[in-house]
Amino acid sequence: MQAKKRYFILLSAGSCLALLFYFGGLQFRASRSHSRREEHSGRNGLHHPSPDHFWPRFPDALRPFVPWDQLENEDSNVHISPRQKRDANSSIYKGKKCRMESCFDFTLCKKNGFKVYVYPQQKGEKIAESYQNILAAIEGSRFYTSDPSQACLFVLSLDTLDRDQLSPQYVHNLRSKVQSLHLWNNGRNHLIFNLYSGTWPDYTEDVGFDIGQAMLAKASISTENFRPNFDVSIPLFSKDHPRTGGERGFLKFNTIPPLRKYMLVFKGKRYLTGIGSDTRNALYHVHNGEDVVLLTTCKHGKDWQKHKDSRCDRDNTEYEK
Numbered sequence: 001m002q003a004k005k006r007y008f009i010l011l012s013a014g015s016c017l018a019l020l021f022y023f024g025g026l027q028f029r030a031s032r033s034h035s036r037r038e039e040h041s042g043r044n045g046l047h048h049p050s051p052d053h054f055w056p057r058f059p060d061a062l063r064p065f066v067p068w069d070q071l072e073n074e075d076s077n078v079h080i081s082p083r084q085k086r087d088a089n090s091s092i093y094k095g096k097k098c099r100m101e102s103c104f105d106f107t108l109c110k111k112n113g114f115k116v117y118v119y120p121q122q123k124g125e126k127i128a129e130s131y132q133n134i135l136a137a138i139e140g141s142r143f144y145t146s147d148p149s150q151a152c153l154f155v156l157s158l159d160t161l162d163r164d165q166l167s168p169q170y171v172h173n174l175r176s177k178v179q180s181l182h183l184w185n186n187g188r189n190h191l192i193f194n195l196y197s198g199t200w201p202d203y204t205e206d207v208g209f210d211i212g213q214a215m216l217a218k219a220s221i222s223t224e225n226f227r228p229n230f231d232v233s234i235p236l237f238s239k240d241h242p243r244t245g246g247e248r249g250f251l252k253f254n255t256i257p258p259l260r261k262y263m264l265v266f267k268g269k270r271y272l273t274g275i276g277s278d279t280r281n282a283l284y285h286v287h288n289g290e291d292v293v294l295l296t297t298c299k300h301g302k303d304w305q306k307h308k309d310s311r312c313d314r315d316n317t318e319y320e321k
Contacts, residue, residue: 109152117151187212201274270296272307
């Protein structure tokens with residue numbers, strides 16, 4: 001019985017080897033005849049391309065049709081409607097590769113120096129106090145010009161600071177209003193200011209219109225969307241923040257940093273879920289109640305108690321002091 005099994009195994013192995021030699025010999029003879037045909041046709045000045053030559057060769061694998069930014073943000077955008085997701089993908093960061101050398105016209109600055117033009121305010125357009133302060137600071141500076149032909153940089157009078165659709169400061173139809181500006185020029189040499197964008201709990205960085213080649217001065221801008229040496233990262237300041245600095249001499253000689261009781265202070269909402277929750281949930285590690293005071297409250301949104309954790313009661317009490 002054992003001998004039969006050994007004979008059967010040897011017979012199978014021999015058959016496999018014979019088949020391998022047979023097909024290998026066919027392929028070798030085919031390649032030799034193909035090379036002879038090519039050599040013969042080359043002598044006669046003829047060339048017959050092989051079937052492989054009809055197909056293009058790609059250096060890398062085909063990428064998925066879904067845009068990369070949609071793939072990255074797919075998990076964080078689960079609360080966004082398809083229309084909002086479509087608008088977000090097609091609006092703010094079309095000029096993602098913009099840099100000063102590619103999206104800024106330096107000839108305007110070389111001709112007349114660094115001059116900033118602020119668009120005249122349109123009738124009926126609401127402007128928040130914070131944005132009015134920004135425009136007033138520019139118009140009161142030595143860089144301001146009322147002549148657009150002299151300008152190197154352009155700033156919109158349309159309020160772009162608060163782009164949260166639930167905010168009373170939100171300006172509607174901003175896309176069509178910006179596109180109708182005759183000096184817009186796809187945003188070239190323009191600077192857009194923004195503090196808030198998107199809506200809780202997602203807070204996408206979509207400002208509701210295509211900024212084109214404009215630079216963005218924005219608070220809480222992500223590292224994925226920040227364009228180095230082109231965009232400007234600004235702090236998130238409140239409407240009560242003073243427009244100018246203190247009186248002359250307020251900063252005494254040789255007191256840098258200034259001699260103050262508190263080194264770092266923050267007071268705001270602690271997002272229990274969604275974008276920003278990881279950062280704000282970790283602030284208590286730095287809080288010491290002495291020179292570093294970081295106060296947060298869990299009371300944010302209608303269903304905050306569903307996500308309440310063990311620290312919420314203590315945090316809410318300290319926040320309300």
